[in-house]
Structures are given as structure tokens and as C-alpha cells.
Amino acid sequence: MPAEPVAAGKVFRYSFGSLGQYIIIMANNSADILEEYSDKEYEFGFVTDIEMDIAPRGLNEDTIHFISTKKKEPQWLLDWRLKAYQSFLKQPEPHWQNFELPKIDFQDISYYAAPKSRAKYKDMNEVDPELIATFEKLGIPLSEQKILAGVAVDAVFDSVSVATTFKETLKEQGIIFSSISEAVKEHPELIQKYLGSVVPHSDNIYAALNAAVFSDGSFVYIPKGVRCPMELSTYFRINSENTGQFERTLIIADEGSYVSYLEGCTAPKRDENQMHAAVVELVALENAEIKYSTVQNWYPGDKEGKGGIYNFVTKRGVCRGAHAKISWTQVETGSAITWKYPSVILQGDYSSGEFYSVAVTKNKQIADTGTKMYHIGKGTKSRIISKGISAGEGQNSYRGLVQVGSKAENARNFTQCDSLLIGDRCGAHTFPYIESKNKSATIEHEATTSKIGEDQIFYLNQRGIDTEKAVALIVNGYAKEVLNQLPMEFAVEAQKLLSITLEGSVG
Amino acid sequence: MLSIKNLQAKVEDKQILKGINLQVNAGEVHAIMGPNGSGKSSLASVLTGRENFEVTGGEVLFDGKDLLEFSPENRAREGLFLAFQYPIEIPGVSNINFLRTALNEIRAYHNEPPLEAKEFLRLTREKQKLVEFDAKLTNRSLNEGFSGGEKKRNEIFQLAMLNPKLSILDETDSGLDIDALRIVSNGVNKLRSEKNAFIVITHYQRLLEYIVPDFVHVLYDGRIVKSGAKELALELEEKGYDWIKEPVTTASV
Numbered sequence: 001m002p003a004e005p006v007a008a009g010k011v012f013r014y015s016f017g018s019l020g021q022y023i024i025i026m027a028n029n030s031a032d033i034l035e036e037y038s039d040k041e042y043e044f045g046f047v048t049d050i051e052m053d054i055a056p057r058g059l060n061e062d063t064i065h066f067i068s069t070k071k072k073e074p075q076w077l078l079d080w081r082l083k084a085y086q087s088f089l090k091q092p093e094p095h096w097q098n099f100e101l102p103k104i105d106f107q108d109i110s111y112y113a114a115p116k117s118r119a120k121y122k123d124m125n126e127v128d129p130e131l132i133a134t135f136e137k138l139g140i141p142l143s144e145q146k147i148l149a150g151v152a153v154d155a156v157f158d159s160v161s162v163a164t165t166f167k168e169t170l171k172e173q174g175i176i177f178s179s180i181s182e183a184v185k186e187h188p189e190l191i192q193k194y195l196g197s198v199v200p201h202s203d204n205i206y207a208a209l210n211a212a213v214f215s216d217g218s219f220v221y222i223p224k225g226v227r228c229p230m231e232l233s234t235y236f237r238i239n240s241e242n243t244g245q246f247e248r249t250l251i252i253a254d255e256g257s258y259v260s261y262l263e264g265c266t267a268p269k270r271d272e273n274q275m276h277a278a279v280v281e282l283v284a285l286e287n288a289e290i291k292y293s294t295v296q297n298w299y300p301g302d303k304e305g306k307g308g309i310y311n312f313v314t315k316r317g318v319c320r321g322a323h324a325k326i327s328w329t330q331v332e333t334g335s336a337i338t339w340k341y342p343s344v345i346l347q348g349d350y351s352s353g354e355f356y357s358v359a360v361t362k363n364k365q366i367a368d369t370g371t372k373m374y375h376i377g378k379g380t381k382s383r384i385i386s387k388g389i390s391a392g393e394g395q396n397s398y399r400g401l402v403q404v405g406s407k408a409e410n411a412r413n414f415t416q417c418d419s420l421l422i423g424d425r426c427g428a429h430t431f432p433y434i435e436s437k438n439k440s441a442t443i444e445h446e447a448t449t450s451k452i453g454e455d456q457i458f459y460l461n462q463r464g465i466d467t468e469k470a471v472a473l474i475v476n477g478y479a480k481e482v483l484n485q486l487p488m489e490f491a492v493e494a495q496k497l498l499s500i501t502l503e504g505s506v507g
Numbered sequence: 508m509l510s511i512k513n514l515q516a517k518v519e520d521k522q523i524l525k526g527i528n529l530q531v532n533a534g535e536v537h538a539i540m541g542p543n544g545s546g547k548s549s550l551a552s553v554l555t556g557r558e559n560f561e562v563t564g565g566e567v568l569f570d571g572k573d574l575l576e577f578s579p580e581n582r583a584r585e586g587l588f589l590a591f592q593y594p595i596e597i598p599g600v601s602n603i604n605f606l607r608t609a610l611n612e613i614r615a616y617h618n619e620p621p622l623e624a625k626e627f628l629r630l631t632r633e634k635q636k637l638v639e640f641d642a643k644l645t646n647r648s649l650n651e652g653f654s655g656g657e658k659k660r661n662e663i664f665q666l667a668m669l670n671p672k673l674s675i676l677d678e679t680d681s682g683l684d685i686d687a688l689r690i691v692s693n694g695v696n697k698l699r700s701e702k703n704a705f706i707v708i709t710h711y712q713r714l715l716e717y718i719v720p721d722f723v724h725v726l727y728d729g730r731i732v733k734s735g736a737k738e739l740a741l742e743l744e745e746k747g748y749d750w751i752k753e754p755v756t757t758a759s760v
Contacts, residue, residue: 464583
């Protein structure tokens with residue numbers, strides 16, 4: 001977490017999801033701040049200056065021209081988008097996943113939404129009561145609940161001052177942290193060099209779609225030898241408006257630099273866009289390290305799974321130089337379907353990749369998630385710790401690929417893949433893929449499946465701990481290895497989130 | 508402290524307790540002996556409120572309150588402790604964190620504030636020493652990878668930390684070597700006071716050489732068929748349980 005951003009006496013909350021990015025300051029004596037910011041327009045150009053309108057539904061070349069024109073993009077970017085669109089058209093939807101892919105009508109989506117957040121409901125009475133109950137438990141103030149649930153609010157107020165403070169600090173060190181749109185204008189050489197260099201525009205159907213129509217996202221560049229002094233997250237790249245369902249993130253850590261990046265929010269966030277196909281690209285040069293943490297708690301739908309979000313994300317990092325390191329940590333509790341495999345290409349010699357994951361599915365939620373580790377350089381190392389938790393009728397699949405190329409002398413991988421079942425209607429599945437072309441490689445895979453037993457619960461009950469707390473204790477103990485990877489405050493929130501998510505799952 | 512009257516219970520369709528009567532007062536230690544399957548552990552399960560055990564008759568008063576009305580956690584909070592025959596492993600949850608949660612839950616029930624970290628650690632050190640519990644084990648995951656003896660000793664350590672009014676030791680001696688047995692017994696003896704009470708469930712007289720009971724009861728076929736002073740245990744050791752079974756069979760005909 002960055003240094004204390006607001007004056008004492010003010011409670012600071014944030015949300016930094018792939019969707020709306022905004023910051024809210026709930027001030028105890030907030031009237032002044034409210035007034036100051038509620039009607040303030042952006043001054044720092046985080047938001048591209050566009051008219052308020054929505055592209056007609058449907059996807060064709062005109063749509064892409066429309067988006068690119070609206071964003072005043074250079075020709076090369078438009079060309080890239082169009083190439084991506086062509087490869088989107090050629091690709092079939094995949095069929096190897098361990099769930100039935102709901103039919104998605106790509107022509108029924110509006111690919112350019114006006115950036116003003118539009119309210120879905122008139123008041124809280126129209127919102128799923130379960131969702132409200134969760135907000136209450138997380139202790140989210142009502143005004144913020146409304147924003148998260150998509151209820152019309154009188155004022156969304158952003159803290160411009162906080163952003164400015166951070167921007168100054170980062171600027172001093174030469175760190176670039178901005179929206180992709182801004183970076184296209186300010187640092188076209190970096191964007192041209194790296195955009196699509198890790199996840200090509202033709203990578204998979206969803207990545208191709210993203211490349212064709214992506215709305216905006218974050219851009220980070222850490223110069224040589226700089227250790228980013230704070231945890232970066234979109235929450236201070238202030239943007240109270242939706243970046244939409246096709247977000248794009250690009251992070252470049254130059255030689256010997258370090259950055260820790262946070263994405264997501266523990267508060268359940270509702271969104272009108274059902275399918276999300278984001279792309280995240282990480283590039284770590286020699287001796288650089290990128291730590292990318294995600295807490296994803298999008299609306300999972302009601303108990304029947306209706307209205308939940310499909311989260312189809314392509315996340316990939318490349319350790320381009322020797323001794324580079326990329327670490328993915330994710331806590332996935334939301335979405336109706338989570339389908340993603342944050343991967344690392346271990347190109348540089350002695351580079352290393354890590355993947356730490358907790359994925360929870362309950363009710364009718366589905367998660368098919370895992371990682372891919374491509375060992376190319378010699379002495380490359382990877383470590384995979386996956387903890388699946390299934391409750392209700394949730395289906396949780398781990399799918400992981402460890403690939404060792406012929407030149408990856410002495411590559412090492414350790415995979416631990418655990419599943420925890422709560423109740424007897426849920427499922428856990430493990431699909432490990434191991435491909436090695438080098439005899440010197442060491443690959444270890446461990447897997448366990450366990451169940452929260454009545455015996456465990458009773459044991460804790462007998463010590464005066466009620467069942468809800470007992471489940472929380474057991475689940476947090478189970479996920480500890482992953483939660484420990486998260487930055488401190490995030491870890492505490494994630495812990496609380498896990499407990500709340502699983503409330504009522506037992507007994 | 509504990510008053511059990513004509514307690515009857517069943518698991519699924521099997522009647523396992525057929526009318527238990529037992530009075531335990533503060534300061535007393537009661538031993539419950541009996542052959543396998545006589546209902547000893549079932550009695551412990553019913554008293555602590557384990558699911559699957561259905562009370563079909565009788566009553567249990569704990570300090571004058573209807574114990575059976577309480578949830579398992581509230582029975583614990585009221586001061587009832589069970590040292591498990593097979594302590595459960597909970598990976599990733601540190602012993603110390605578990606104990607602090609338990610202790611503070613119990614305190615909250617009695618409207619007491621949570622124990623401050625410093626005070627809690629002081630208490631931990633004191634009790635560790637009292638029951639000769641290895642300090643290294645307090646920071647390990649709860650019972651995970653503990654030996655049988657370590658698990659049993661952990662039960663006694665928890666007992667010491669939570670300071671219950673009534674403790675039931677369910678075959679705490681099973682699987683213990685003689686040294687461990689001595690350490691566990693010493694711990695219990697140090698914790699005995701005028702204010703608390705113990706029910707010691709065991710197969711063997713051996714444990715009772717260390718934890719000397721005030722009363723010995725023999726449980727057979729869901730009933731207490733014989734009660735006596737500590738000498739009864741010796742008699743059982745010598746004669747076995749067969750002579751106890753006789754009168755019951757006759758009586759029930």
C-alpha cells in the first residue's frame with residue numbers, strides 16, 4: 001500500500017477493478033471534500049475527451065474505426081486493431097474447458113459505451129438482497145454500496161489531490177503510470193514496442209477481441225534500476241468511469257527494477273456487461289521483478305447463477321532477461337465463470353515464475369483456472385501453489401501447463417495443487433499438463449483433496465468457536481500460503497472476504 | 508455442577524444410552540470405565556452436543572442450566588471441555604491462533620474483553636510450563652503432524668488455557684507411553700481444584716494410578732451398572748468386566 005494518502009480522520013476506501021476505476025473518500029467531516037470534488041471534472045487527462053455516446057450494438061470494421069476515431073488513435077494502432085479483428089473472425093471458440101460455454105452473441109454487445117457510469121437501478125430496493133447483505137458484512141458505507149451495485153447516486157467524488165501527490169512521487173523516479181490511451185499519446189514508442197508483444201493480437205479468440213475493441217486500461221513503465229516505492233494500483237489512476245469490458249494492462253519493468261501491482265477489489269462489484277475479456281501483459285527485463293496481485297470479487301449472480309459475470313481474461317508475463325522474476329497472486333471469489341491462466345514465459349536464463357492462487361466457487365459458480373509456465377532459458381524455475389475451494393454446487397478446476405524446452409537445462413518446477421470441498425454437491429478437478437524436452441529438468445507435482453469435515457467443525461465448536469468462525473479459520477488456514485503472498489492490507493481484506501464468501505456454506 | 512438424570516440417547520436407530528444417572532460436584536474426579544461399546548465415548552459426545560446423537564429422554568443440568576438446550580459452542584463457553592480421544596488436525600491454523608480465537612470467543616460470551624496480546628502470551632507461557640508442553644508445538648499448525656502423544660498433550664494444554672469448569676477426558680491415556688502418561692496426568696493433577704471437576708473415561712486402571720478418582724463408575728450397555736470408590740477400578744482390573752455384565756443380563760430379563 002502506498003503511504004497514507006489522506007489526512008487523518010478520513011476513511012479511505014478504494015476500488016480498482018478492471019471495470020470502474022474510482023476512488024472514494026468517505027470523510028468523517030466530509031462535507032467540504034464532497035463539495036470540492038463532487039462537481040469537479042478531470043484535470044489531468046486520465047479520461048479521453050469524448051462525446052457522450054454509445055456505439056450501436058454489433059461488431060464489424062466500422063465499430064473498430066468508430067472506437068479508434070473516438071479515441072483519436074494513430075494509424076498504427078487502428079491497423080493493429082483491424083488485424084486483431086481479422087484473427088478474431090477466424091478463430092473458433094474453444095471447447096476444451098471443463099464447463100459448458102454459454103452462448104455469447106458478439107453482435108449483441110455495444111463495443112463502445114459512453115464513459116459516464118450509467119445507473120442500472122433507481123434505488124437499493126431493486127438490488128439483490130444477498131448482495132446488500134454482503135456489503136453490510138464488509139462494512140461498506142451506503143453511498144459506496146450504491147456505486148458498487150450500480151444504483152444512481154447524486155455524487156461520485158474522486159480525489160484528485162491524492163492522485164496528484166502520487167503522480168509527483170512517481171514522476172520524480174521516472175515511473176510512468178497512466179491509462180493506455182494517455183500512454184499511446186505520450187509514449188508511443190513504448191506502446192508500439194510492447195503492446196501485443198506478450199499476448200499477440202491473434203493469441204486466442206478473446207484476446208483477439210480485446211485487441212480489436214479494447215477501451216482502455218493501465219500502463220506502467222519502471223525505469224532501469226528503480227524500485228517502485230509504492231504498491232501500484234489503478235485506484236489512484238483516477239477514473240470513476242467504466243473502462244468497459246475489454247480492458248488492457250501493460251506493465252514493463254526495465255532492467256533491475258521492481259514493481260508490485262494490485263488489481264481488483266474485495267467489494268462485490270456489479271456490472272452490466274456480462275462478458276469480460278481483459279488482457280494483461282507483463283514484461284520483466286534482466287534482473288527485474290514484477291509482482292501482480294489480483295483480488296477478484298465480481299458479481300457471481302444470484303443463487304441460481306443468473307446475472308453473473310463471465311470473466312475470460314488472458315494474463316501473461318514474459319521474463320525477457322536473465323534473473324527476471326514474475327509472480328502472479330490471485331484470490332478469485334466472484335464471477336459466475338472465471339476462466340483464466342496467468343502465465344509466465346521464462347525466456348531469460350535463471351528467470352523465475354510464480355503462481356499463487358485461491359479460487360472459490362459456491363452456489364453455481366464455475367472456475368477453470370490455473371497457470372502456464374514455459375521454461376525456455378536454462379536454470380529457470382517455477383513454483384505453482386493452487387488452492388481451490390468448492391462449496392454448494394460450485395465447480396472448481398485447476399488446469400496447469402508446465403513446459404520445459406530443449407534448451408532449459410536444469411529447469412525446475414514445483415506444483416502443489418490442493419482442493420478443499422465443503423458439502424457434497426460441489427466438485428474439484430485437476431488437469432495438470434507436463435511437457436518436458438530436457439532430461440535435466442526437475443518437475444514435481446503434488447495434489448491433495450480434502451473436505452472440511454464435521455469432525456473439524458465439531459472440534460472447534462467444542463473449544464467455543466461457532467461454525468461460521470470455524471469454517472473461516474479452516475479456510476484461511478488452508479489458503480494461508482497464498483494469502484501470505486499478498487501485500488499486508490490486501491491480505492487482511494482477502495481473509496475477511498474468504499470468510500464472508502463462505503458464510504452459510506456449512507450446516 | 509453436573510447432574511445427569513435418566514439420560515437416553517440414540518444414534519440413527521440404535522439406542523446407546525439407556526438411562527444414565529450421574530452427579531458430579533465441584534472438586535470431584537469421576538472415572539468412567541467399561542468394556543468397548545458400552546457407551547462411554549457416546550456419553551461424552553451427547554454431553555458436548557455432537558451431531559448425530561439424538562437425546563430421547565432425561566435431562567442434564569450444568570450449574571443449574573439445561574445443558575442440552577445449548578449449542579455445542581455454547582456448552583464449551585459455559586465451561587464444558589472435552590479432551591478428544593482422537594484430536595483433529597487442522598492444517599494452516601496455528602495452535603496459538605486457534606487458542607486465542609477460542610479463548611476470546613469464550614471471554615466474549617461472558618462479556619469480557621479480548622485478552623491483550625501480551626497478557627495472552629504470558630498466560631501461554633505459564634500454562635505451557637505447567638503442563639510441560641513443548642513451546643515449539645504452540646506455533647505449529649493445530650495437531651498437524653503431531654505424534655499421538657503430542658496431540659494428547661496438546662489437549663491438556665488447551666484445557667489449561669481455557670480453564671473449564673468440567674473437563675471430560677476421553678481415553679486420554681490411549682496410545683500414550685508411560686512417560687507421556689505421567690506428564691499428562693501431572694498436568695491434570697496440577698489443574699485440579701475445588702472449583703472444577705473431571706470425568707475421566709478410560710479402559711484401564713493404569714491411568715487412575717496417576718489421576719486418582721473420587722468415584723469410579725462402570726458403564727455397560729448404556730447404563731451405569733456399578734459405582735464405587737477408587738478401589739472399584741482395581742477390582743475391575745483384576746476380574747475383568749464379565750462379572751459386571753452378569754447382573755445386568757439377569758436384571759433385564
